[in-house]
Amino acid sequence: MALLASNYENDPIDVLTGDWMSEGNMTVRAGSKMSGNLEAYEPTFLEALEPALPYIAKYRIKVAVNAGAADTEKLHGVVTKMVQKKGLNLSVAWISGDEVLPQLLEAQKRGESPFENICTGEKLDDWKFEPIYAQAYLGGLGIAKAFEKGADIVVCGRVSDASLVIGAACWWHKWQRSDLDKLANSFVAGHLVECSSYSTGGNYSGFKDLECLGWDNIGYPIVEISSSGEVIVTKNQGSGGEVSVNTLTSQFLYEIQGPWYFNSDVTAVLDDISFEHIAANRVALRGVKGDLPPPTTKVGITAKPLYQAEMHWFLTGLDIEAKARMIETQIRLLMRPHISKFEHLSFQIIGSVPRNPKNQNAATVDFRVIAQARKASDLAPVKFARPCIDSIMCAYPGATPHLDLRQAFPKEVFEYYVTLLPQASIQHRAHLPNSETIDIPPPSATKTYPKHQPSQESTSDVVPLSTFGETVRAPLGTIVHGRSGDKGSDCNVGFWVRHQDEYAWLRNLLSAEFMKELLGEEYKGGRIERCEFPGLKAVHYLLKDHLDRGVSCTMNVDFLGKNCAEYLRVREVNVPMKFLARGRI
The missing domain is CATH 3.30.70 (Alpha-Beta Plaits)
Structure with missing residues (x-):
């Protein structure tokens, strides 16, 4: 934060966003709050914020973070005192409404929903663990309202990762809930920067190409969002790594569930998504459409x-x-x-x-x-x-x-359990520096989506694999990029290639049935959902309930699912020799 804020005169930014939340620390901080033994917010945020504060104040940079974890109000007090101690003219707001265990348990008693686990299909009544804490994923409009009312720093708990950018863009451009395409583009922009350097070369299967650009100084992504919702991704000046179609494809395929991407404020429809290289380290996002948000939002429940x-x-x-x-x-x-x-x-x-x-x-x-x-x-x-x-x-x-x-x-x-709660049950509020509290109503227009994402067992653009010429047994990853990650006990895996003729081969090779073969002994019989992103030359899979109960309690060494793709890339397949002749990844 200090690096970016201090360089404002050479490389200006308007809003700093920081995503401190994961399913791992959600459960740990929930346990801390219930026991009272440790702070239930994320202390590393304070380490990042303190040296940046003088520059944030000097250049009037807004800040939105979800580092409140399980005690946002307490973090708000700590930040407020830190600002006052430094004598800075900065106002601090906080967002509440994500703590929802009472609402959830009351609705369960009334039989309003079975609260099915969206990963495993289990019903909450059948869960053999006792809930101690539950957090709902909030949208970004509370952040937008706090900025509108003059807040400089907004600290949140479990707003969704990308909601920080949605809130910043809504405030800056004065968008309305009905601006669905604009919201959807800012939502995807938020997804592209939520994991910091993942968009600039971190966790990227083409990492060897970046050694000459600096492995030791991989930069931070910056999104430029216009009033019409157009998005360009770049990075801070003077840093290593790169922003490219490939690095953004890598981050995009991480954590999505299919062609529908849900947020409390909007649903992003991704069928036609693509990235366009504009200039060195400048890539435009294309093809994202917006639809109504679902009436529910995700809730993570932590047990004893x-x-x-x-x-x-x-x-x-x-x-x-x-x-x-x-x-x-x-x-x-x-x-x-x-x-x-x-x-x-x-x-x-x-x-x-x-x-x-x-x-x-x-x-x-x-x-x-x-x-x-x-x-x-x-x-x-x-x-x-x-x-x-x-x-x-x-x-x-x-x-x-x-x-x-x-x-x-x-x-x-x-233990961690993931389910859905009606947005209408949530008391989403912005707490302003002047002690005023503003209620953020749920969306008035929503859309109920099917339980499962659209899925293709195999491609509709069928081409016999024999037409690609002579082959040789080689690891899939010699010519195919890959990226994977966790969502609860589900694992998503995306593959993409560099050239269009390679994509014709890839989408014909990678059927749902072939994925079972590729997984080998790792396949345990779970549901596999498959979709294609032609604009990215990508095939994406959602491996349902693949990760042994999720990061908080898994017994797997790949507790984040990030190495699933690397395992699959080393598996040998019949690779056309003409593709290998172009060079390996």
């Missing part, structure tokens, strides 16, 4: 904590699977008196040994033992750590446990 512990062994060289079976058998025997108390127990081989490895590290894999239980006492050292380590003298050849046992002691993890 489980407890988790894990232990690691190193396996080296030959017979990895047999060595893993041996140590697992011995550990299970020692755990037998206590194992019934475990909610979950998993033994995992992480990595593999290449043929003729060049060093010992390359020949070593991680064997992970991880367990979860309702009570910390059920994972006490005598019940988990000791059974994991006590077989050391009778284990596999080279048996070596990790000596850092901190993870073997129980820690809190939180």
